[in-house]
């Protein structure tokens with residue numbers, strides 16, 4: 001049985017670890033990813049804040065593949081035909097499979113004027129975002145650029161990044177004053193969060209000195225300034241775009257059943273229209289029990305996917321995936337502090353940052 005794993009997302013990483021520990025006879029596995037490493041999002045804010053180096057967030061995908069006896073292809077899928085069970089790679093090679101699994105994440109949703117789309121830095125792919133941030137820091141340290149940055153989009157990721165960026169820029173102790181702004185179109189930050197979490201994060205933003213602009217949209221971006229619809233100007237030489245997730249365009253073109261462009265799956269993680277195809281992580285829409293896009297769900301789907309592939313190879317019936325109804329959200333505050341939320345309750349307690357670091361580093365070690 002020939003299985004093609006497309007993308008090195010969190011689910012495939014966990015599935016590879018399981019398959020490396022539990023090899024299956026008669027299974028020919030391939031994984032295609034544009035990079036031999038993939039980045040773990042939970043550790044990105046701490047890297048942006050300067051708490052750990054870049055390599056801390058890198059998962060060695062190709063090495064994992066070698067350990068699991070999976071053939072690694074350093075390229076990306078550009079065309080996918082679930083009916084014919086074929087994929088075309090960017091390097092022009094053509095691949096036939098019996099089953100495939102899609103774990104290609106999502107792309108940053110980039111709205112706004114052309115100037116912002118050109119100059120803004122999408123938070124995904126995470127690796128490219130981290131590289132651009134490092135370059136900006138180097139320019140600030142050499143005094144080629146002032147320490148002025150902004151984040152567009154005040155969801156959890158945007159707030160966490162704004163706090164991390166402010167903390168790192170402050171720690172450089174440059175003569176030029178640090179300016180970090182958070183710009184949000186809605187009238188409040190974290191509209192999809194609970195009132196208690198919103199209150200805690202709003203307080204943290206104020207305490208850190210991040211300038212929050214709500215009810216504001218960018219109408220023009222230049223190398224050093226963002227102009228808002230109020231005509232106010234915000235200084236920014238590095239503008240992060242944390243404006244949400246959109247599906248990869250080629251998913252809809254592949255002819256599978258989709259919801260807002262994401263592949264609709266059943267409780268076995270198979271496409272409801274093309275059962276030979278699995279979809280997981282942000283790529284999937286859990287049609288039977290929808291959940292928000294979060295790495296936690298992607299990670300939990302890893303053992304399930306490994307189990308499904310193993311059962312298919314052995315000719316056994318597939319297992320059922322039941323997503324958890326809620327999860328512990330740990331949001332870092334730039335400095336070595338974090339807040340937590342679960343079941344609608346939010347906390348700001350000492351030790352939460354260490355707990356988050358422990359959980360994230362444990363994931364990397366497993």
Ligand SMILES: Cc1cc2nc3c(=O)[nH]c(=O)nc-3n(C[C@H](O)[C@H](O)[C@H](O)COP(=O)(O)OP(=O)(O)OC[C@H]3O[C@@H](n4cnc5c(N)ncnc54)[C@H](O)[C@@H]3O)c2cc1C
Nearest residue numbers: 007008009010011041076077104105281282294295296298
């Ligand atoms: C700043 C930030 C912080 C976050 N923090 C958290 C957190 O603390 N907890 C949490 O639960 N979630 C968090 N998230 C959300 C989390 O990042 C995503 O939900 C998670 O990464 C989804 O994982 P995934 O498996 O869907 O794929 P991803 O991790 O997005 O990986 C997709 C992979 O597919 C590859 N790929 C893409 N296109 C192709 C192609 N055509 N062919 C081959 N390969 C391809 C990409 O290169 C990439 O390696 C955060 C997000 C951001 C931006």
